[in-house]
Amino acid sequence: xxxxxxxxxxxxxxxxxxCTPADPVLVGGPVDEMDSGSNPMNGDxxxxxxxxxxxxxxxxxxxxxxTDGGGVQVSAGNASACARHPDxxxxxxxxxxxxxxxxxxxxxxxxxxxxxxxxxxxxxxVGSFHACAVRANGRVVxxxxxxxxxxxxxxxxxxxxxxxxxxxxxxxxxSVGETHTCVLRxxxxxxxxxxxxxxxxxxxxxxxRQRPTTVSGxxxxxxxxxxxxxTCAVRANGGVLCWGANDKGQLGNGTMANSATPVSxxxxxxxxxxxSGLAHSCAVRASGExxxxxxGTLxxxxxxATSDRSSxxxxxxxxxxxxxxxxGRETCxxxxxxxxxxxxxxxxxxxxxxxxxxxPRPGPVTGLANAFQLSVGADYACAVRGTGxxxxxxxxxxAQLGRGEITTGGAGRTLARVVGFDPIPGGPTVTDGGVPxxxxxxxxxxxxxxxxxxxxxTETFTxxxxxxxxxxxxxxxxxxxxxxxxxxxxxxxxxxxRGVTGAGTTVFVSGLTIPTNGSAKRGLGIxxxxxxxxxxxSMPLPALELVAMWAQGPGAxxxxxxxxxARFDGTRWSNASTGLPMGQELYAVWGASATDVRAVGAGVYxxxxxxxxxxxxxxxxxxxxxxxxxxxDVWLVGRSAARHFNGTAWSNVLTGSLSTxxxxxxxxxxxxxxxxEGGTILHWDGARWSSIPSTTTATLRxVWGASAxxxxxxxxNGTAVHYTLWHLCRPARLRQHSMDTSRCPRPSRSHRTxxxxxxPPALASxxxxxxxxx
Numbered sequence: 001x002x003x004x005x006x007x008x009x010x011x012x013x014x015x016x017x018x019c020t021p022a023d024p025v026l027v028g029g030p031v032d033e034m035d036s037g038s039n040p041m042n043g044d045x046x047x048x049x050x051x052x053x054x055x056x057x058x059x060x061x062x063x064x065x066x067t068d069g070g071g072v073q074v075s076a077g078n079a080s081a082c083a084r085h086p087d088x089x090x091x092x093x094x095x096x097x098x099x100x101x102x103x104x105x106x107x108x109x110x111x112x113x114x115x116x117x118x119x120x121x122x123x124x125x126v127g128s129f130h131a132c133a134v135r136a137n138g139r140v141v142x143x144x145x146x147x148x149x150x151x152x153x154x155x156x157x158x159x160x161x162x163x164x165x166x167x168x169x170x171x172x173x174x175s176v177g178e179t180h181t182c183v184l185r186x187x188x189x190x191x192x193x194x195x196x197x198x199x200x201x202x203x204x205x206x207x208x209r210q211r212p213t214t215v216s217g218x219x220x221x222x223x224x225x226x227x228x229x230x231t232c233a234v235r236a237n238g239g240v241l242c243w244g245a246n247d248k249g250q251l252g253n254g255t256m257a258n259s260a261t262p263v264s265x266x267x268x269x270x271x272x273x274x275x276s277g278l279a280h281s282c283a284v285r286a287s288g289e290x291x292x293x294x295x296g297t298l299x300x301x302x303x304x305a306t307s308d309r310s311s312x313x314x315x316x317x318x319x320x321x322x323x324x325x326x327x328g329r330e331t332c333x334x335x336x337x338x339x340x341x342x343x344x345x346x347x348x349x350x351x352x353x354x355x356x357x358x359x360p361r362p363g364p365v366t367g368l369a370n371a372f373q374l375s376v377g378a379d380y381a382c383a384v385r386g387t388g389x390x391x392x393x394x395x396x397x398x399a400q401l402g403r404g405e406i407t408t409g410g411a412g413r414t415l416a417r418v419v420g421f422d423p424i425p426g427g428p429t430v431t432d433g434g435v436p437x438x439x440x441x442x443x444x445x446x447x448x449x450x451x452x453x454x455x456x457x458t459e460t461f462t463x464x465x466x467x468x469x470x471x472x473x474x475x476x477x478x479x480x481x482x483x484x485x486x487x488x489x490x491x492x493x494x495x496x497x498r499g500v501t502g503a504g505t506t507v508f509v510s511g512l513t514i515p516t517n518g519s520a521k522r523g524l525g526i527x528x529x530x531x532x533x534x535x536x537x538s539m540p541l542p543a544l545e546l547v548a549m550w551a552q553g554p555g556a557x558x559x560x561x562x563x564x565x566a567r568f569d570g571t572r573w574s575n576a577s578t579g580l581p582m583g584q585e586l587y588a589v590w591g592a593s594a595t596d597v598r599a600v601g602a603g604v605y606x607x608x609x610x611x612x613x614x615x616x617x618x619x620x621x622x623x624x625x626x627x628x629x630x631x632x633d634v635w636l637v638g639r640s641a642a643r644h645f646n647g648t649a650w651s652n653v654l655t656g657s658l659s660t661x662x663x664x665x666x667x668x669x670x671x672x673x674x675x676x677e678g679g680t681i682l683h684w685d686g687a688r689w690s691s692i693p694s695t696t697t698a699t700l701r702x703v704w705g706a707s708a709x710x711x712x713x714x715x716x717n718g719t720a721v722h723y724t725l726w727h728l729c730r731p732a733r734l735r736q737h738s739m740d741t742s743r744c745p746r747p748s749r750s751h752r753t754x755x756x757x758x759x760p761p762a763l764a765s766x767x768x769x770x771x772x773x774x
Contacts, residue, residue: 069372070388072421076327076377077126077176079398083112083382083390083421084124090115090133091420094400098129098145099160106160110399110406111419115143116161127176127226133162134174138456140165140183148179149210150194156210165193167212172456172487177226177276180244183212184224186456186490190215190233198229199260200244206260215243216261220534222482222489227276227326232265232283234274236482236489240265240283248279249310250294256310265293266311272470272485277326277376283312284324286470286485290315290333298329299360300344306360315343316361327376333362334374340365340383348379349413350394356413365393367415380412390421450681450713450723452695455481455488457718462701463500463548464714465507469706473507474714475500480509480535481720483712488720491534495526499559501549505531508568510546510559525561527573548588548599556594558607560586565599565612579612580605587624588663592631600626600636617650619643625663625674625702633669637661642674642682642689653689662701662715667708673723675700675713681721696721 071086080094080101091112092101099106102115120136130144130151141162142151149156152165165183168191173184180194180201191212192201199206202215215233218241223234230244230251241262242251249256252265265283268291273284280294280301291312292301299306302315315333318341323334330344330351341362342351349356352365365381368391373384380394380401392401393415399406402418459476466472470485475497482489496512509528525546528535546561555570563583567576580586584601591597595609600623604615623638632647639660642653659676666672670686677699681692698719705711711723 069384069386070423072384072388072390073123073373074375074382074384074390075124075126075131076375076380076382076392076400077131078128078178078378079400080126080131081375081377081382081392081400081402081418082115082124082126082131083384083418084121084133085421086388088118088120088122088136090118090121090124092126092131093402093418095398098158100126100129100131100144102131102143102160102162104160108399108406110402111404112402112421117141118162123173125174125176125226127181128178128228130176130181132165132174132176132181134171134183138168138170138172138186140168140171140174142176142181145179148195148208150176150179150181152181152193152210152212154210165212167191173224175224175226175231175276177231178228180226180229180231182215182224182226182231184221184233188220188222188236188489188491190218190221190224190231192231195229196260198245198258200226200229200231202231202243202260202262204261217241218262220489222484222487223274225274225276225281225326227281228278230276230279230281232274232276232281233262234271234283234484236484236491238268238270238272238286238484240268240271240274242281245279246310248295248308250276250279250281252281252293252310252312254311267291268312273324275324275326275331275376277331278328278378280326280331282315282324282326282331284321284333286468288320288322288336290318290321290324292326292331295329298345298358300326300329300331302331302343302360302362304360318362323374325374325376325381327381328378330376330379330381332365332374332376332381334371334383338370338372338386340368340371340374342376342381345379348395350376350379350381352381352393352413352415354413365415382418385423387423388421389423390418391415392418450692450695450721453488453720453722455718455720456490457481459718460701460716461714461718461720462498464702464704464712465500465502466704466706466712467502467505469710471505472704472706472712473500473502473509474702474712474720475509475511476718477511493528495528495537497528498546499548501551501557503551503554503557506554507531507535508549508551508557508559509535510549510561512545525559525564525566527559527568545585548586550589550591550597552591552594558589558591558597558599560589560599562586565589565607576607577612578610579607588626590626590628590634592628592634596631598626598634600624600638604636618645619650619652625661627664627666627672629666629669635664635666635672635674637664637674653684662699663703663713665703665705665711667705667711671708673703673705673711673713675703675715681713
């Protein structure tokens with residue numbers, strides 16, 4: 001099953017994958033809740049991580065303009081499935097044993113029915129006989145069977161309609177197993193409840209829990225995935241922890257012994273998403289490859305063998321994976337191209353290749369090339385298309401394909417569209433035969449879009465930096481947010497964080513201590529350093545207010561503040577303020593080298609390795625951002641101004657905006673981004689600036705990118721927006737980004753160009769790193 005993001009995420013966007021378990025369906029009759037042969041499955045939507053909270057933005061636009069799933073998220077359980085509508089309501093279909101469909105009845109439904117009383121769902125997860133959802137306010141509701149306390153309401157009463165889980169108001173993700181449930185909290189801790197005979201609650205006891213209890217030794221988690229009787233979680237540092245049943249090696253620690261507390265999965269240090277199924281688990285790695293472990297007798301580990309593995313093995317021939325989803329005895333992966341590949345048991349057609357044959361290696365799902373999110377159940381699978389449609393394939397004896405009719409058995413070898421989840425307006429049409437194509441070639445045209453990625457931060461972000469697209473760090477007062485490729489992980493600090501930079505995987509953060517009178521401008525400068533979720537405070541810096549940093553490498557880090565600059569040589573800090581006017585406020589710093597550094601504020605100052613000197617030729621505006629690709633390509637932005645240095649002289653480059661520009665970053669001299677108050681984003685293509693709507697009106701304060709097609713901007717009220725390439729084929733433009741365009745399809749009527757004047761659709765806040773459920 002699946003539980004995936006936010007990495008969210010954020011995530012990502014790439015913005016964001018999830019996992020949960022599901023039980024195999026018994027052909028010819030309903031599933032017995034206590035049948036030891038069943039395997040719960042839940043698919044909350046992604047690769048095992050989830051974006052941390054927030055209600056998805058409401059999208060608008062013509063039906064021919066949608067590629068991001070439209071805010072829809074699907075979760076496939078044992079013999080029932082649910083999907084979140086863009087408006088926050090939930091539709092469920094399939095077997096209704098225990099009231100798992102949440103409509104107040106126990107009647108099987110062949111088309112989606114609405115879950116009662118939920119109108120603000122951010123994520124949904126379905127298991128064998130119960131389901132849960134995270135609401136926009138961080139609370140969790142559950143419904144269905146409750147024999148072991150898996151609904152978390154303090155009772156053992158089954159509920160045909162949602163009830164609130166007690167003691168939880170800060171959830172970012174929920175993942176449902178067979179008879180237990182786990183919730184990821186904003187703090188990075190995990191709370192579980194329900195059956196615990198095999199340690200699946202993870203609190204070191206064998207006692208069932210009717211209320212949430214904290215998992216021992218797991219406090220830096222960014223994504224969770226509950227399998228049938230075990231749970232796995234991705235840590236902020238890329239490691240994976242698992243706990244619970246281990247009879248098939250599904251905990252991945254090299255043993256077959258159950259564990260009531262988390263154990264580390266051997267050899268995994270770069271996981272970005274997680275999925276747990278009946279008795280196996282899989283992780284997406286930073287490389288885009290997938291590793292699996294546990295039960296493999298039907299090829300569900302994808303390594304070409306049919307044997308159990310107690311340690312991770314690589315899925316054969318699979319790369320470029322965005323999301324993995326684990327089901328009963330099958331596994332599927334969504335590639336970044338939108339294609340889906342599956343492997344393992346195929347007796348009900350759940351591998352999507354038109355046959356009922358098992359397969360120990362990945363193979364493509366026929367007719368599905370534009371998947372946005374994925375979930376696998378007991379013997380079937382579902383995907384959200386980029387258009388917002390939900391399609392399912394595989395077993396259908398309990399109407400779990402949602403196609404509007406109850407069959408007597410057989411395999412759904414072809415894709416079936418779930419009734420009630422039609423295409424949603426908001427993005428370019430994508431046919432299953434190709435990708436959207438941008439045919440525009442004029443200057444200023446950008447082959448991608450910006451989308452809001454919810455963060456659950458309420459303070460203003462003042463800085464952002466990353467070492468890669470799956471390792472991005474943003475800072476706000478008292479909060480450090482880290483994006484792992486699909487979800488945001490938040491770490492609180494009793495400090496005023498202001499600037500962030502790094503070198504490789506090492507992160508440097510500057511800011512202020514909080515004085516007793518609460519004044520943010522009179523605190524002592526501080527410096528944090530580290531490469532994990534928590535950064536260690538180093539020696540104070542000699543400045544009253546530190547607002548910006550830049551690093552050429554671990555041994556050349558600069559921090560600037562009010563009338564002061566400091567330099568870090570990898571071991572200690574030294575004062576590097578010579579030549580700076582006392583009290584001069586500096587807001588940003590960047591260098592072409594350690595001996596050619598510029599700091600900007602109410603003026604521009606240049607450092608030659610020994611002292612600073614004013615640079616009057618740069619102009620007299622108040623500057624808030626600086627970036628360059630080299631000594632002969634430097635940009636300054638500020639109050640109604642943008643200036644460029646070509647190695648010889650400074651020139652004014654009109655932006656067409658009278659607003660204040662707060663930050664600037666570029667992928668190349670002809671691919672530069674600047675963020676402006678009011679949510680506007682400007683793009684320089686080498687000839688002129690173009691205004692690109694960002695789907696937010698919040699003022700953006702900082703911008704950074706991992707590549708030309710992976711750019712982030714952050715600002716007021718915890719706002720984060722992410723830019724990704726979505727027009728994969730545009731020769732005139734993409735050649736600048738060194739992308740292969742030789743296989744680009746010719747434009748067709750199904751391919752639309754997004755006009756610059758049109759606001760790109762907001763990214764759905766569905767966790768993009770959710771994993772799959774079994």
